[in-house]
Amino acid sequence: MKDQSIRIEGNPSQTQAAAGGSAEANPETERYFVRFTPMQRWMHVIMFSTFLGLAATGLTILFSANAWAQHFALAIGGFGAILFIHKFCAVILTLEFLYHIGNIAFRIVVKKQTGLLWGPDSMVPNLKDLKDMLGNFRWFLGLGSKPRLERYAYWEKFDYWAVFWGMIIIGFSGYVMWFGPFFGRFLPGWALNAVQIVHGEEAVLAATFIFSIHFINGHLRPDNFPMDTTIFTGVQSEEEFQHRHAEEYQRLKAEGRLEEKLACKPERSLLKASKVIGFTVVAAGIVLLILSVSAYIRE
Amino acid sequence: MVVACTLLLLLLFCWPRLQAQTDCLSCHGDLTMQDAAGHNVGVDANLFHASVHGSLGCSACHADIHGYPHPDHPAPVNCANCHSEQASALVGSVHEHASRQPCTACHGNAHAIVSKDSPKSAVYPLNIPATCGRCHGNASMAKQHHLSNVYPQYVDSIHGFALSKEGLLVAANCSSCHGDHHILSHKDPHSPTYRTNIPKTCGSCHAGILAKYMAGIHGQAMVQGNPQAPVCTACHTAHAISAPTMAESTHVCGNCHQRQLTTYRDTFHSKVSSLGSYIDIARCSDCHGEHGILPASDPRSPVNRANLVKTCGRCHAGANAGFVKYEPHANPRNFRKFPILYSIRLFMVLLITCVMTFFVLHSVLWLIRSLVEKVQSLSAKGGR
Numbered sequence: 001m002k003d004q005s006i007r008i009e010g011n012p013s014q015t016q017a018a019a020g021g022s023a024e025a026n027p028e029t030e031r032y033f034v035r036f037t038p039m040q041r042w043m044h045v046i047m048f049s050t051f052l053g054l055a056a057t058g059l060t061i062l063f064s065a066n067a068w069a070q071h072f073a074l075a076i077g078g079f080g081a082i083l084f085i086h087k088f089c090a091v092i093l094t095l096e097f098l099y100h101i102g103n104i105a106f107r108i109v110v111k112k113q114t115g116l117l118w119g120p121d122s123m124v125p126n127l128k129d130l131k132d133m134l135g136n137f138r139w140f141l142g143l144g145s146k147p148r149l150e151r152y153a154y155w156e157k158f159d160y161w162a163v164f165w166g167m168i169i170i171g172f173s174g175y176v177m178w179f180g181p182f183f184g185r186f187l188p189g190w191a192l193n194a195v196q197i198v199h200g201e202e203a204v205l206a207a208t209f210i211f212s213i214h215f216i217n218g219h220l221r222p223d224n225f226p227m228d229t230t231i232f233t234g235v236q237s238e239e240e241f242q243h244r245h246a247e248e249y250q251r252l253k254a255e256g257r258l259e260e261k262l263a264c265k266p267e268r269s270l271l272k273a274s275k276v277i278g279f280t281v282v283a284a285g286i287v288l289l290i291l292s293v294s295a296y297i298r299e
Numbered sequence: 300m301v302v303a304c305t306l307l308l309l310l311l312f313c314w315p316r317l318q319a320q321t322d323c324l325s326c327h328g329d330l331t332m333q334d335a336a337g338h339n340v341g342v343d344a345n346l347f348h349a350s351v352h353g354s355l356g357c358s359a360c361h362a363d364i365h366g367y368p369h370p371d372h373p374a375p376v377n378c379a380n381c382h383s384e385q386a387s388a389l390v391g392s393v394h395e396h397a398s399r400q401p402c403t404a405c406h407g408n409a410h411a412i413v414s415k416d417s418p419k420s421a422v423y424p425l426n427i428p429a430t431c432g433r434c435h436g437n438a439s440m441a442k443q444h445h446l447s448n449v450y451p452q453y454v455d456s457i458h459g460f461a462l463s464k465e466g467l468l469v470a471a472n473c474s475s476c477h478g479d480h481h482i483l484s485h486k487d488p489h490s491p492t493y494r495t496n497i498p499k500t501c502g503s504c505h506a507g508i509l510a511k512y513m514a515g516i517h518g519q520a521m522v523q524g525n526p527q528a529p530v531c532t533a534c535h536t537a538h539a540i541s542a543p544t545m546a547e548s549t550h551v552c553g554n555c556h557q558r559q560l561t562t563y564r565d566t567f568h569s570k571v572s573s574l575g576s577y578i579d580i581a582r583c584s585d586c587h588g589e590h591g592i593l594p595a596s597d598p599r600s601p602v603n604r605a606n607l608v609k610t611c612g613r614c615h616a617g618a619n620a621g622f623v624k625y626e627p628h629a630n631p632r633n634f635r636k637f638p639i640l641y642s643i644r645l646f647m648v649l650l651i652t653c654v655m656t657f658f659v660l661h662s663v664l665w666l667i668r669s670l671v672e673k674v675q676s677l678s679a680k681g682g683r
Contacts, residue, residue: 198647
């Protein structure tokens, strides 16, 4: 899977080219382009499954004084089960995070893919992101035209880095709590109290942000409503590509590399599965959001 | 000869009494007999003979009746003639004026009273709660006298179960704590249920606990006259005492130690206990002890700095000097005592507020703009 992901991003495979060819042969048929590699899509699936598991159990612990938390805990087997699921998901997500770091490091150091650090495909924020953001606000207020975005929009980069730093903070504080006596040997006394505060507050931020802002930006805003399946299927239609990532589309076209990204139309079954999974997760997230925000405000 | 003389003397001595009983019972032996006012005046001869008073002649109690015919309204029986000690104990008690016949109200029909050691007695230890409960299990009576309706509470208590289910004569019944004839209000300093007398009262059975309590900070505060110092009932309640379940202990301590309960609720310990099915978790008494609680400054206290590694180590394997620097009652909302934690929490709250405010604004503006564009494009199409 990993090899494939690199292949897709680096050199387009034979199948991709063949698929592109057939799409070109029928101009009436809408063309589709690769946006996410299978690896990226699987990383997202693992991440949202474990995140949902962590959020459901973690928020239950955080807001344990509420009746819904106690009923939920009782339903799945009490605190023992809650903590087990929380730690299980935490370990999986940690492994995924470490894999991601290793993968990025390997691609930068060994493969010399410096484009990961700067350039149009990079996740690293740049001046254009600031301009895009200001441009977007001007557009919101009717003072200018919609900014033309590159491969990753500024809010997508924010999502990425929020999760990135969030995982470091929440993960570290979580492991300090898990292995308190071990970390107690070299951390100052107040740190054991601090990790508890940080873990809980950062969790509230992460859950609230993902279950509201990320869902709105990704799926629920009118342009994407009711669901953007790109992260599940990995492909976007040509119209979507031009509309959402105009600058990238233009650049690839000018470089003559657009066809490298051609892909098949997603299978109906995959599309259907994406929607079922997507809606389930969005619904679960919104329920958790409502419960947590009401509990947080009451505290 | 001696035997014959003794029998004769006995016969002579007892005859008038036996004669009297037989005489009275010739009329009153009819159980359906009623006086002019309709009161039942029949006496069950068998029950009477088996009672503690069975050997007495009727006139021993009904002193104003010497023969027949007798007055229609004989004078009330005065139990105090024989039971003077009990009668004087009743004076000044809460029951002194409770009834026109205070003795029979508890001891039952005077013609059928049996020894208090008999399981048939109304004041046999196992029967006392039901006897008292005839009045003190009556909600309207309790309300009338501004009392709480305690009998149902007692029945379901650990003492009530020990008595009713196990049949333990040593189980505390009403009179174990309240006394018998000289029952005083709990507001009376002489009452065994007066606040500062309660430890001694409970300690008459729970002697070991009493000794620990008196050595602890709560007992010491009570002795020093602190009106807020808890006595047994402050934590265990009086009548509804149940077997101590750890799940409830935090609320009980929190009744007085509110700030500590609030900070306890912030901790993982509390969260675990409120989610249930996991009883093996630190609650107040697990760290502080229970009856003999000592202040943290006392070197014998389990929460004294020197003992923390041992105390925490009971659950946390590998607890060490660094680990026990964790402050289980830290309050990140208190800047003076916990400036670092306060700042960290403030930073986190500000971070959440800023990020969410920015992106909610971002999303709302975006939503409005998208809707405006949709409407514009629709009207543009409609125009064409």
